[in-house]
Amino acid sequence: MSALVDAQHARAREVLGSEALAYYESGAGAELTRREAEAAWSHYRLRPRVLTDVAAVDLSLDLLGTHLATPLLVAPTAYHRLAHPDGEVATARGAAAAGALLTLSARASQPLESVAQAAAGPWWFQVYATRDPAVHRGLAVRARDAGATALVLTGDTPFVGRKPLSDSLGIPGIEDMVAVNSGAHLRPDAATDAADQWPSATTDLVAELAALTGLPVLVKGVLRGDEAARCVDAGAAGIVVSTHGGRQLDRVVPSAVALPEVVAAVGDRVPVLVDGGLRSGLDVLTALALGARAVLLGRPVLWALAAGGAAGVRELLDTLTDDLAHVMALAGAPTLDAVTADLVTRIERPVERPV
Ligand SMILES: Cc1cc2nc3c(=O)[nH]c(=O)nc-3n(C[C@H](O)[C@H](O)[C@H](O)COP(=O)(O)O)c2cc1C
Numbered sequence: 001m002s003a004l005v006d007a008q009h010a011r012a013r014e015v016l017g018s019e020a021l022a023y024y025e026s027g028a029g030a031e032l033t034r035r036e037a038e039a040a041w042s043h044y045r046l047r048p049r050v051l052t053d054v055a056a057v058d059l060s061l062d063l064l065g066t067h068l069a070t071p072l073l074v075a076p077t078a079y080h081r082l083a084h085p086d087g088e089v090a091t092a093r094g095a096a097a098a099g100a101l102l103t104l105s106a107r108a109s110q111p112l113e114s115v116a117q118a119a120a121g122p123w124w125f126q127v128y129a130t131r132d133p134a135v136h137r138g139l140a141v142r143a144r145d146a147g148a149t150a151l152v153l154t155g156d157t158p159f160v161g162r163k164p165l166s167d168s169l170g171i172p173g174i175e176d177m178v179a180v181n182s183g184a185h186l187r188p189d190a191a192t193d194a195a196d197q198w199p200s201a202t203t204d205l206v207a208e209l210a211a212l213t214g215l216p217v218l219v220k221g222v223l224r225g226d227e228a229a230r231c232v233d234a235g236a237a238g239i240v241v242s243t244h245g246g247r248q249l250d251r252v253v254p255s256a257v258a259l260p261e262v263v264a265a266v267g268d269r270v271p272v273l274v275d276g277g278l279r280s281g282l283d284v285l286t287a288l289a290l291g292a293r294a295v296l297l298g299r300p301v302l303w304a305l306a307a308g309g310a311a312g313v314r315e316l317l318d319t320l321t322d323d324l325a326h327v328m329a330l331a332g333a334p335t336l337d338a339v340t341a342d343l344v345t346r347i348e349r350p351v352e353r354p355v
């Protein structure tokens, strides 16, 4: 874990209320998937090149028509006003200052148009299928009109996963945040709420959202090659390999294990992105070498936001980008195109307690 991520995490633990902290940290079930995510990246080892000109490392890339200065993206996470009073607006400012793309959650705690105004850089909008299709369609069109350049349809959340460590907590202030974009209301009969998750959604929604908005639609939460191919056949313009931070189905394969299979299945057709447990430049380098075109950061951004608002988010993204450039140079890869699969190998038995 990068020292800055550690420090921001420690600061977040100090400043966040215990309920908000538990909500951010928690995973589904026994939290096996949440706990396994980080270590899974360290089961790979690097195979560096020598005597390669790495004086200038270039981290820029084109992703679905958008030019980006760094392959680090902000993952969609709900309710940023639990972390900081300036909420998603601060996250958007911090991401833009670092040249990083923001993915705004469908469950954002501020109106998407306000966040769009603050977002001086590129941003995407994450969509949940809702029981009343007018809700997700309306959000997708509003996001397109406000400047989002792609939609990310989350495919792993027909129902919200049960999180024993946070489900029973009342989170102070959350009532003010839930309805902001969707018009949803916290009601005892939430199962019938128009803006609640719609468990009957299928891959048909991919083409429908693309036709409605004219935007590329990525599918997030894919952990199998054949499922990625099914999404791409249905019109997906990109795939996000993700376990949802271990918050949906517990005991799913770690993103680090699923990524090579998904890249093998669809990597020549669409960009494959990944998130889950990425905490350092080395983790990101490993993900890129395994075929990810870009990576997303979830909890580290929430910790950075809690620790330091927009400046904290900027510092996180700048520091990890700089970290990535450093380890790319030492691995002999001066561009993202040079970060290829031969740079990593998987080891079956990592030394358990290196001395
Ligand atoms: C508090 C929290 C809220 C989240 N909310 C959303 C969400 O609204 N939509 C979504 O697609 N994913 C959501 N996610 C999942 C993230 O997009 C991402 O997949 C995950 O956090 C990545 O793992 P990491 O936290 O280890 O970086 C959420 C994750 C957390 C921790």
Ligand SMILES: O=C(O)C(=O)c1ccccc1
Residues within 6 Å of the ligand: 078, 107, 157, 160, 244, 247
């Ligand atoms: O907490 C989450 O992980 C998440 O994705 C979510 C789903 C519905 C409402 C709020 C957050």
